[in-house]
Amino acid sequence: MENQEANILADTFQKTRDLTKWYFSMLKEVDPYKHWEVNGVKLNNIVWLASHITWAENFLLLKGTGGTVLDISWLEHYNIKSTGTLHHAQHDMKTVLDALKFIHEKAMEHLLTLTDTQMDEPNTFGFGFGGLKTNRILIQHAIRHEAMHTGHLSWLCKINKIQTV
DSSP states (O other), rough: OOOHHHHHHHHHHHHHHHHHHHHHTTTTSSSOOOEEEEEEEEOOOHHHHHHHHHHHHHIIIIIIOOOOOOOTGGGGGSSSTSSSSOOOOOOOHHHHHHHHHHHHHHHHHHHHHHHHHHTBBBBBTTTBTTOBHHHHHHHHHHHHHHHHHHHHHHHHHTTTOOOOO
């Protein structure tokens, strides 16, 4: 059973995650609960972004491709329909980053088990992008979803006058 494509997609996702982790490390001295506003628009705070990224990896890469979904009590609060509010006051960055790491390890393990044939199979949600509803397109979406939120983290660095390049 070939799983060359899973290896390529896992490597791409890992490179995206490495950049996400780097931005989180650049923001470690910034208040993760602070909401900034730009032109009257309230931006998501750091802890919310970390929580949402954690939810997305569990949802898209594990649940969406038939892996074992990890049950973390607060995770569903940060789903696609989330309002940007925090689940509870004790929701701290360490808790979120520990969950992010744990889910990522499990998601990468699962992703590497998918065969090239399974990439063409429908994802468990039947989610479609560009007319395709495969595991492949869901994994590709997970990569671009995370990269988009990594861009949000880069803006938060700029807002906080943190030099990144």
